[in-house]
Amino acid sequence: MLPFFSWTSIVPSTSHCKYLQGFAQKPPSSLDAPFGMPTLGLREFREKFAAQLAPFHRSLQFWVRAVDVYTTYKVCQFRAGLVKDAEKREAMWERQHELAADKMYSLCSELGGLFLKAAQVLGKPDLAPAAWVKRLVTLCDKAPATPISVIQKILEEELGQNFSDIFEQFDAEPLGSASIAQVHRAKLRGLKTDVAIKVQHPGVQQLMMIDIHNLQAFALFLQKTDIKFDLFSLTKEVEKQVAYEFDFLREAAAMEKINKFFHDNNKKVPVLVPRVIPGMVTRKVFAMEFIDGIPIMNLGDEMEKRGIDPGGKFAALAKQKILKSLTLAYGQMILKNGFFHADPHPGNILICKGSEVALLDYGQVKDLPDSLRLGYAKLVLAMADSDPLMAKLSVEELGIKTLSTHADGDQELLMLARKMFDTKFPPGVTMISPFSEDSSLNKITVQRFPEELFSVLRTMQLLRGLSVGMRIYCSCAEQWRPIAEEVLYKAGRLKAEDLKAHKHGFFRRKLRK
Numbered sequence: 301m302l303p304f305f306s307w308t309s310i311v312p313s314t315s316h317c318k319y320l321q322g323f324a325q326k327p328p329s330s331l332d333a334p335f336g337m338p339t340l341g342l343r344e345f346r347e348k349f350a351a352q353l354a355p356f357h358r359s360l361q362f363w364v365r366a367v368d369v370y371t372t373y374k375v376c377q378f379r380a381g382l383v384k385d386a387e388k389r390e391a392m393w394e395r396q397h398e399l400a401a402d403k404m405y406s407l408c409s410e411l412g413g414l415f416l417k418a419a420q421v422l423g424k425p426d427l428a429p430a431a432w433v434k435r436l437v438t439l440c441d442k443a444p445a446t447p448i449s450v451i452q453k454i455l456e457e458e459l460g461q462n463f464s465d466i467f468e469q470f471d472a473e474p475l476g477s478a479s480i481a482q483v484h485r486a487k488l489r490g491l492k493t494d495v496a497i498k499v500q501h502p503g504v505q506q507l508m509m510i511d512i513h514n515l516q517a518f519a520l521f522l523q524k525t526d527i528k529f530d531l532f533s534l535t536k537e538v539e540k541q542v543a544y545e546f547d548f549l550r551e552a553a554a555m556e557k558i559n560k561f562f563h564d565n566n567k568k569v570p571v572l573v574p575r576v577i578p579g580m581v582t583r584k585v586f587a588m589e590f591i592d593g594i595p596i597m598n599l600g601d602e603m604e605k606r607g608i609d610p611g612g613k614f615a616a617l618a619k620q621k622i623l624k625s626l627t628l629a630y631g632q633m634i635l636k637n638g639f640f641h642a643d644p645h646p647g648n649i650l651i652c653k654g655s656e657v658a659l660l661d662y663g664q665v666k667d668l669p670d671s672l673r674l675g676y677a678k679l680v681l682a683m684a685d686s687d688p689l690m691a692k693l694s695v696e697e698l699g700i701k702t703l704s705t706h707a708d709g710d711q712e713l714l715m716l717a718r719k720m721f722d723t724k725f726p727p728g729v730t731m732i733s734p735f736s737e738d739s740s741l742n743k744i745t746v747q748r749f750p751e752e753l754f755s756v757l758r759t760m761q762l763l764r765g766l767s768v769g770m771r772i773y774c775s776c777a778e779q780w781r782p783i784a785e786e787v788l789y790k791a792g793r794l795k796a797e798d799l800k801a802h803k804h805g806f807f808r809r810k811l812r813k
Contacts, residue, residue, distance in 0.1 A: 355510045358411065362514045365407045369400050397429035405435040413504060414511035414542065416443050416479040420645040421761065437597070437646075445477040446501050451484070454499055458585040465489070470497075476647065480504055480545050480663065485590055488577070494590040495577055498548065505546050512539045528745035537754035541642070545663035548586040552576045554639075555588070555662040561637050562629070570629040572658040591658045593650030596622070596766070618655050619770045624779070625657045627723070627763060631780040634756060635677050635787050638668040642755040644762045646769075666755035672698060674791050676721070676756060677784040683722050683777035684784075688714040701748035712743050720757055723764040724775035 376396040380389045404422065408415040419439040422428050428436070452463045459466060469487040475496070476483050484497045512535065519531035544550055559573040572591060580587030594602050599619075600610040608615055626649070633640035643664040650658040668676070679694035681687075688710035695702065695717060706712045718724070749757075760776070767774060788794045 530749040706743035
């Protein structure tokens with residue numbers, strides 16, 4: 301018989317870890333070096349020992365909190381199933397959501413790292429309960445800032461010059477601090493315009509990798525118990541994307557590539573992209589043009605300050621223009637180029653003068669293979685035309701493997717495709733929850749989901765979150781139809797007569813042929 305094993309047998313408690321950290325940081329004394337052992341050697345040993353324990357401590361913190369949230373929801377689910385009164389059931393769920401929201405806020409804010417990124421996805425009004433959104437939305441760009449003294453040292457080491465020789469002015473207070481880096485406004489010597497300086501937090505990458513491996517294990521558990529979706533493949537793509545984010549040289553190249561694409565394909569670019577400052581980019585430091593604007597999450601407050609009713613007609617027109625510009629940019633990037641910015645959460649979007657949109661932070665970009673780019677274009681047309689058969693063929697072409705247990709499987713698959721890859725809710729849907737009784741995932745199991753498509757899925761979910769948050773309900777599939785037709789035509793997947801036929805309603809039949 302194998303001996304009893306548990307996490308608690310190898311992972312110290314929180315109090316033990318604090319004790320060990322304190323022990324490692326205790327100033328040396330004559331008692332610290334028995335048998336003539338050098339004091340420095342003991343200190344190094346303690347620091348290494350504490351560092352080796354840190355991953356176990358962090359993992360324990362995650363699992364204790366994650367299991368707590370999960371089990372309380374399962375208990376609520378069981379208890380609510382015994383209650384016949386709908387209002388009482390709703391009240392039970394509301395209380396549960398509020399309790400869980402506080403726990404998730406503590407998990408994300410205290411552990412930081414990857415969990416701050418998770419908060420960006422979970423804090424969306426179309427995906428999470430209102431109580432979660434209210435708590436988690438406040439975590440955007442709220443990671444603890446690295447002290448300015450450390451920032452100065454990193455800048456000098458990375459750029460090879462004295463801090464005062466590089467900067468004429470440097471704001472000590474960061475504009476924002478996220479999970480991987482923080483951004484400061486500064487003025488370079490010899491340059492008239494202000495710049496934004498992005499500096500990586502030291503020691504964060506190791507923590508991120510620990511978080512990802514824990515999330516992968518939790519995803520496998522949920523995949524086998526509650527959610528009929530290939531979550532593990534999604535976490536594998538997250539692992540790749542997060543690793544890329546720690547290379548600012550790659551980010552700078554991506555920013556320049558996307559900026560060039562927009563200027564080459566538009567008389568007026570749909571979104572503004574910051575310019576890279578030459579000679580000021582390393583793997584850990586990135587200087588770019590400073591763009592002055594209002595974070596999109598503060599747009600309503602800014603309108604009120606200027607005497608504009610955020611719910612009025614003028615505000616609605618401005619929001620429509622903003623959302624149209626943003627979604628047009630993504631339609632062009634994903635369908636025309638295949639190379640796209642894959643992180644449109646509210647902290648990365650600024651609203652500038654004249655309702656122009658600036659898109660920031662190119663750490664997460666994706667280069668789709670042509671096969672997926674064209675397959676997705678075909679799915680866009682299927683969703684825009686409400687065509688279940690074409691949606692089924694497109695999903696298969698994308699390499700998404702599904703198993704249906706529903707009588708009308710094709711129609712249900714179209715609805716699932718819209719929930720995953722469009723910004724407008726299907727009729728009758730106001731929030732997407734994989735745990736709800738009428739969830740499409742209870743009728744269709746997603747057995748395999750290509751890792752390459754995760755960035756498209758995440759991008760569409762974030763765009764829908766913005767749409768719902770602004771109360772401007774539009775379909776990207778309908779807006780992107782002309783772009784999808786154009787790329788399929790250029791690829792030889794459509795004929796000229798098919799494009800003309802589409803105007804008269806015969807396009808779907810011809811495309812299937």
